[in-house]
Amino acid sequence: AQKITQTQPGMFVQEKEAVTLDCTYDTSDPSYGLFWYKQPSSGEMIFLIYQGSYDQQNATEGRYSLNFQKARKSANLVISASQLGDSAMYFCAMSDYSGAGSYQLTFGKGTKLSVIP
Amino acid sequence: DTGVSQDPRHKITKRGQNVTFRCDPISEHNRLYWYRQTLGQGPEFLTYFQNEAQLEKSRLLSDRFSAERPKGSFSTLEIQRTEQGDSAMYLCASSLAMPEQYFGPGTRLTVT
Numbered sequence: 001a002q003k004i005t006q007t008q009p010g011m012f013v014q015e016k017e018a019v020t021l022d023c024t025y026d027t028s029d030p031s032y033g034l035f036w037y038k039q040p041s042s043g044e045m046i047f048l049i050y051q052g053s054y055d056q057q058n059a060t061e062g063r064y065s066l067n068f069q070k071a072r073k074s075a076n077l078v079i080s081a082s083q084l085g086d087s088a089m090y091f092c093a094m095s096d097y098s099g100a101g102s103y104q105l106t107f108g109k110g111t112k113l114s115v116i117p
Numbered sequence: 118d119t120g121v122s123q124d125p126r127h128k129i130t131k132r133g134q135n136v137t138f139r140c141d142p143i144s145e146h147n148r149l150y151w152y153r154q155t156l157g158q159g160p161e162f163l164t165y166f167q168n169e170a171q172l173e174k175s176r177l178l179s180d181r182f183s184a185e186r187p188k189g190s191f192s193t194l195e196i197q198r199t200e201q202g203d204s205a206m207y208l209c210a211s212s213l214a215m216p217e218q219y220f221g222p223g224t225r226l227t228v229t
Contacts, residue, residue, distance in 0.1 A: 004159075033216040035216075035217070037220075042222065043206060043222060043223045043225070044220060044221070044222045044223065045160070045208060045210070045220035045223075046220075047217055047218070047219060047220075050216060050217050052216075091159050091160075093159070095216045100165070100167075100172040100173050101148070101165075101167045101172055102148075102150075102165040102167075102172060102173040103148075103212070103216045103218070104150060104162040104165060104173065104175075105150075105152075105160070105162065105218065106162070107158075107159025107160050107161070108159055109157070109158060109159055110158075110159055
């Protein structure tokens with residue numbers, strides 16, 4: 001069974017600084033995907049970034065980058081130049097291909113990020 | 118707005134009543150997922166549709182839960198004889214032939 005662990009319940013970061021949110025995963029599948037989603041207080045899950053297990057380079061999307069260390073089974077999210085609007089819950093997730101066409105996601109418990117002006 | 122939409126956004130119901138939620142995916146997306154999120158937790162997978170076929174169901178989806186996706190467009194999730202433990206945010210997500218899923222705003226259910 002797949003498992004995602006996010007060990008930081010809450011994080012604070014000064015505006016304009018960079019912050020790293022930790023994520024470790026466990027799976028026996030050789031092929032998998034890793035995701036980060038942002039959930040503001042409004043509740044909607046916003047897709048941020050994706051990393052495939054066979055991708056050689058770390059994924060980047062604007063101010064977001066995913067620090068993928070396969071041997072350590074970690075997929076940390078780095079947010080550069082934090083903004084007040086980055087304050088939200090952040091979830092790490094892994095996709096599990098079921099064989100029936102489903103890429104259902106397994107989520108961690110999340111990290112609440114607060115950006116301080 | 119071309120994103121995933123869900124209706125209603127909030128639902129308060131009394132224990133024992135039936136409720137139905139609707140999800141409209143992004144129009145060209147053939148894959149649709151339902152998740153449930155309780156307070157302080159990440160979302161948990163409930164069920165998956167590819168076009169109109171329901172291909173995966175989680176153990177979390179008890180007999181009181183049923184989902185449909187007629188004609189492979191919108192989907193409905195019905196909970197019969199609601200219990201207080203059903204109180205949660207119900208999230209719908211859609212995707213094309215790619216792993217990334219795009220979520221709707223969710224339906225927050227409160228069972229009193």
